[in-house]
Amino acid sequence: MSAFRDLRAYLDRLVRELGEGEVRTIEGANWDLEIGCITEMMAEKEGPALLFDNIVGYPKGYRVLSNFMGTAARTAIAFGLPPDLPKVEIVRAYKDRSKQLKLIPPVEIATGPVMENVLEGDAVDLTRFPAPRWHEHDGGRYIGTADMVITRDPDTGWVNVGTHRGCIQSKDRLSLWLLGDRHNRMIASKYWSRGEPCPIAVVFGCDPVLWTAAPSPTPPGVSEYDVAGALRGEPVEVIRAPETGLPIPAYAEIVVEGEMPPIEEESAMEGPFGEWPGYYTHTGPETVVRVKRIMHRNNPILMGAPPMIPTTTPGYQAVPLAAAVATWEHLENAGVPNIRGVWAFARNLMIVVSLEQRYEGQAMQALLAATGRRRIGGMERYFVVVDEDIDPSDLNQVLWAMCTRTDPAESIQILRTRTTDIDPRLSPQKRAAKDFSMGIMLIDACKPYGWKDEYARSNRFDDAYRAELRERWKSKLAL
Ligand SMILES: Cc1cc2nc3c(=O)[nH]c(=O)nc-3n(C[C@H](O)[C@H](O)[C@H](O)COP(=O)(O)O)c2cc1C
Known part of the structure; x- marks a missing residue:
């Protein structure tokens, strides 16, 4: 089992186990296409994890991380396995472990580093973060590619987490593409049918095991937080988000919270976006989050998992x-x-x-x-x-x-x-x-x-x- 308290502990472990070159810091790249193209070319070579800093137009310390699990060795380390394990053996080990998994719910703590900076009211501004325009014909800056979108079922209290692409629409508006069968959409519909907006939180950077659990297809009623706890062997430490009361990872890099109104009340044109089959897809009116609060660590790391053509090893997980x-x-x-x-x-x-x-x-x-x-x-x-x-x-x-x-x-x-x-x-x-x-x-x-x-x-x-x-x-x- 592997419990990294946060993304930073994972990056430190990569360097410790695989050497300095495993996490390459790149200074001076532009958020507009350069980060995306460098990420793609390095992923094609199964190169190092990339930590972009001093991004054009942004202060030092506002960083973007990509290709974080882009080799079998990095994926193995994320899951606490030996880095030289053959690829199929990584799958076998994960399968054997999954069989014995006992769900471990998160624990609530009073506060955490994600509260080091709290932006409210007029200070809310999503463009403070160097969200890349990842591909040439993307319809915007996709801040959410390796994100965790969190909602709570109003009837049962079940906390659901999923990954959904998120695009900055304005300082305080984030669009999300929530396909119809997704649990977050089903939960949001319950609020909407009561004439209420859906309380929502979105995380942009956390430890890689927690993030792996986020898009996992768990049955309704099972929280991906509990799955993450099981995979880590330790509960995820969460704090209660001030506005929505939703549990958010205390050691996350960046979290926003707010509300998602019914699509008939407010929507935004979303897409196109270079998607995982290797083509631009989907443009249309989609849901938006009215962002009420941004919380982030000092020197935040925005985690990115831009889609590439599917024959390129995905930079966020080399082992499928x-x-x-x-x-x-x-x-x-x-x-x-x-x-x-x-x-x-x-x-x-x-x-x-x-x-x-x-x-x-x-x-x-x-x-x-x-x-x-x-x-x-x-x-x-x-x-x-x-x-x-x-x-x-x-x-x-x-x-x-x-x-x-x-x-x-x-x-x-x-x-x-x-x-x-x-x-x-x-x-x-x-x-x-x-x-x-x-x-x-x-x-x-x-x-x-x-x-x-x-x-x-x-x-x-x-x-x-x-x-x-x-x-x-x-x-x-x-x-
Ligand atoms: C990198 C990545 C990006 C994804 N993007 C989207 C997306 O934009 N919209 C969507 O509805 N599902 C997307 N998914 C799939 C959902 O996250 C996945 O189906 C998840 O299980 C949905 O959550 P649920 O089980 O709570 O319904 C993505 C998955 C991954 C791994």
């Missing part, structure tokens, strides 16, 4: 924990034996399962079970199953299996299901007709079970021999 773990668990629950690993490529658009075949039809069973995990609103396209000698996190190995162990006439099935609004492949006609139907492909890239033992032998050295040579040659060669 949520999708891989959920699929792995789903396969186990469906009774698929001998799973060796699960991976998700291209932000979950391609799911790969590695297993040791034990019976005829097992590969197809795994494929069907994996597709069954797909949620409404999911966009997963390709499902692939490979043998146990293939590392599912290594795209080259997966490609090799797909190219040499399939007969496309036999090994591939196409099903028809539903995609999501954000899918660029929906034609304008289908979109207008609200027809979200889309194909998915199931690829059995395993050696055919009936004659797998007669399959041509691979000339690739096996992992055991590679490990032996790595050890023997380590002083002379970085193998």
Whole structure:
């Protein structure tokens, strides 16, 4: 378990465990596109975490952090795992841990560093923070990309947390894109149906484990704060926000609180924004937060997780924990034996399962079970199953299996299901007709079970021999 009290403790740990170069401070970049483009280019190289300071037009100390979990080693450290653990083993460790998780509710403390600066009334000004314009055609400055949006169910008291993109509309207006099925939207609707605005708080910077819990798909009634406590092994320390009474992380970097009126009463044009499939999407009237108070630490760090094309390792988490773990668990629950690993490529658009075949039809069973995990609103396209000698996190190995162990006439099935609004492949006609139907492909890239033992032998050295040579040659060669 790993409990970082705050984002700063995590950054310190990265430097301590992985060296000075792991968190690179960059001075003098412009919030307008430069930070976004540098972030993207460094993420493509799986480079260091980037801490931008002395941002053009802003005083020193008003910082932006990006690519914070952009390598497997940084992701492992965030979750208290050894940094050299193989990628699939990080998924396995997280899955095993998730099974034993006991929810730990937050503890309330009197105050915390987030109250070091409190801005109210005319002092409220979101543009005090160097929120980047991340992509060239973004419709504004997105301060909220790695945020936590907090509301409380007025009937049950359940505190919900989600991640929603947030754009600065003016000094005291923040727009949020809350899709219809999201819990925060459902909770807000309850207030709106009573003719009241929804009390709301938004966090822009906290420890990475707490933030990982924020967008996790927990069932209604379960607070992501409790999930974060379970993942950290210690409760999150919260304070009661002065205006809304909502629990906010005491060690957060920046928090705003206010109210969200019904969209019919007040809205703002939101978007477009360069989204995770790699295209600009969605423009339209969306909800706004009337910001009543800003709280922030001295020298605040605005945390950013700008979307990039999905084949770039996301700078905020190099290991696709949520999708891989959920699929792995789903396969186990469906009774698929001998799973060796699960991976998700291209932000979950391609799911790969590695297993040791034990019976005829097992590969197809795994494929069907994996597709069954797909949620409404999911966009997963390709499902692939490979043998146990293939590392599912290594795209080259997966490609090799797909190219040499399939007969496309036999090994591939196409099903028809539903995609999501954000899918660029929906034609304008289908979109207008609200027809979200889309194909998915199931690829059995395993050696055919009936004659797998007669399959041509691979000339690739096996992992055991590679490990032996790595050890023997380590002083002379970085193998
Ligand atoms: C980086 C990131 C950005 C996201 N942006 C949005 C968004 O703009 N709008 C949205 O409705 N969901 C967005 N999501 C998905 C929600 O955070 C996610 O579905 C979450 O589970 C919703 O919270 P809920 O479980 O409380 O409904 C995003 C997720 C991540 C990881």
